[in-house]
Amino acid sequence: MLGYIVKRLLLAVLTVLLICAITFFVMHAVPGGPFNREKALSPATKEALEARYDLDKPLVTQFFLYLKNLLHGDLGVSLKNGREISAIIKESFPISAKLGLLAVTVALILGTIFGSLAALMRNKLPDRVIIFFSTLFTAVPSFVLETLLLLVFCIKLGWIEVWSANSTNYLLPVLALAAYPMAYTTRLAKTSMLDALSQDYIRTARAKGVSKWKIIFKHALRNSLIPVITYAGPEVAYIITGSMVVETVFTIGGIGSKFVQSINNRDYTVIMATTIFLATLMVVANVICDLLYKVVDPRIQYD
């Protein structure tokens, strides 16, 4: 177990380093530097500025300097408005984190409930309805669904106020963000529940006269949760990229909409820092999921 954890953590650190390297060198391929203004600087001034910011050093040295700064929490400044990127992240991340965590929870819990219901009422009306909607939701691009939700509930019906400084209703954004992973979890939970229900130990328990609900909750549900937990890793990744869309559509000032803004403004330092930040988050979430998976299912061997 310990060996596995160490190996997994090493892979994670290596991945983060790889991401930093890709981001750094890819961004350096962009033509033009930070001092390319409309008014050309004199060569002497430019040289002095480049020396001041270590831009005259070899690229590899610059990369290690960048890594060192990252480790100190210094993500650089925005090219467009000169703000500290770490300050931007500190201000916008809590909103996104709340949105994302709520969406993950909603998707996992509701997905499991719907999936188990569909499996227990196989081929009956509730099963058909649940599977119909979960198939439908996996085929709608998220921004279309979100735009429609916003239009119907906020503007046409006026039930929920549009997101603004004094109205922060998480209901719609969370539901919109959770829709796709929830649909996927539902399908996953259904198949794994059906699988669990057909196992021999379920028949044994039923033969012994264990009550129906006890069988479902104690034996079937617990075992059917394992594939659902495996999906949690990719789900976090989906939620992080999905939150960019949700936050932009609902005009929520989270880190996702800041990222989309920086892409549209070609604000390279912000793109770079946010990519590294979000990617690290995904890698960490994946590690946690992998370890959790081993804890939940002791049958799995540690290689």
Added chain:
Amino acid sequence: MAKYNENGTPKKNPLSLQINLQKFEKATDEEKRQQDVMSKSTTFFRDGMRKLFRNPLAVMSLVVLTLIIIVIIVAPMIVPYGYSDILSVDGKRDKGAKNLAPFTYSELEQEYIANGGERFPHIFGTDEQCRDYFIRVVYGTRISLVVGLFASMIVLLIGMLYGSISGYLGGKVDLIMMRIVDMIYSLPDMLIIILLSVVLNQVMSFKSGSSLAKIGTNMISLFIVFGLLYWVGMARLIRGQILSIKENDYITAARTIGAKPGRIIRKHILPNCISVIIISTALQIPSAIFTESYLSFVGLGVQAPMPSLGSLANAAREGLQSYPYKLVFPALTICLIVLSFNLLGDGLRDAFDPKLKR
């Protein structure tokens, strides 16, 4: 002593341990008929197709996909408008044809029709730049489908090559190749796509007018990223298949008579995992279409004026309250295509490989 009984069966030597054939009765004609093979013998492929065509959802999605493909091939030949042409009547620019509702005409066009001219209806109306919306959706569908197919082909090719080499050679080579796959697998693909699109946009430039320039650097970078990152899932799948097929006796037989590894992989192993490959390719196409529409939303989609379903739907979000149909048409097309491919993939999986579960 006669060697045979009256009914033609050989007589039994009393000392022999042979079964006494006299105790058996000859089968009557009716009983013989029971042994006849009534149905034609089928191949694996034909059997799978029969199962597929019995699945109503899969048949429906096949029909829908065929219809969509026919429409996107035929429509540009019938509809007299171009996807980037601003509408004009008699060579005069029609500035009133902005944001028309489906099947309506602008004032200029109505005048023209009243004077006896013929005008092809705007089936989906027009957009804010006075372009026929139907033809834009048709071209958008073309682009999205081509992106999906092309991206899956890239994934298939690289994944098949890498996976089969890794699986066939096994041992240390396999270990190292799979570690690389693990590494790439843990990279956040969407973020890398965005990053590469942003940069390649600045770095790459194509001769204007060439087909590459028309698609735009964003799509090229999408393909590059699919080629760099997305193949790992396919590679893993094919490696797993090959590992299990490799153990079969016919592979050993082929090796004993001196077949080369390349031939064994091509002739003996790949045909046996073809169903898995086809199924996961069918499921790859909607994911590529989704990725493309996502990139369009972030502002990294196809180059204007070339439309894609994603960029059309995204552009329609502005002014949604006044012209909701502009979102509905491309969004519905995306849904139909993605849903059809998903259901077809499920159907194929049920028909050809009931063991494979997602």
